[in-house]
Amino acid sequence: MTLRVGKTAPDFEASAYENGEIRKIKLTDYRGQWVMLYFYPGDFTFV
């Protein structure tokens, strides 16, 4: 899929940690909301 402003962002599914729980998350779960997808090099680094 093309990565370009104005085009649909590539979808994905990933395991996620939140509030003590681990669950699957898909980008499409967040339709209807603004999403800031935020990559960082690793836990325990400065972000």
Add this chain to the structure above:
Amino acid sequence: MVLAVSVDSPYTHKVWSEGELSQIVPGGLPFPMLSDPGGRIGTEYLVYDEENGVDIRGRFLIDPDGVLQALEILAPAVGRNVQEMIRQVKACAYVRENQGEATPAGWEPGKKTLKPSPELSGKVCEIWSPEMAF
């Protein structure tokens, strides 16, 4: 909604979140931390560094229809500017809600916007000046 992504496992996220992060942010992070083993997602978003096996600092603003509206990818030694990130969220949300308007360089909420039209071309200088970009 913020979705934070790194190549770390969900268990590593848990340990960092419950330990160091909970001391910085009481109650822990208010958003999910996603695991991207092998940089599968990072590769699609052009941020995966195969040599070091990490996703470098990139951020992608996606609108309620799932359309990419803004992005930034930084060299590893350079940190981000959260204020500018928030400003872009506000600008993208503004033009989504006010079709036909555009936010000129340096726009902040409450500042003047432009309405691109044939009449405006060649006359932007009458309503916008370079010092407004700063």
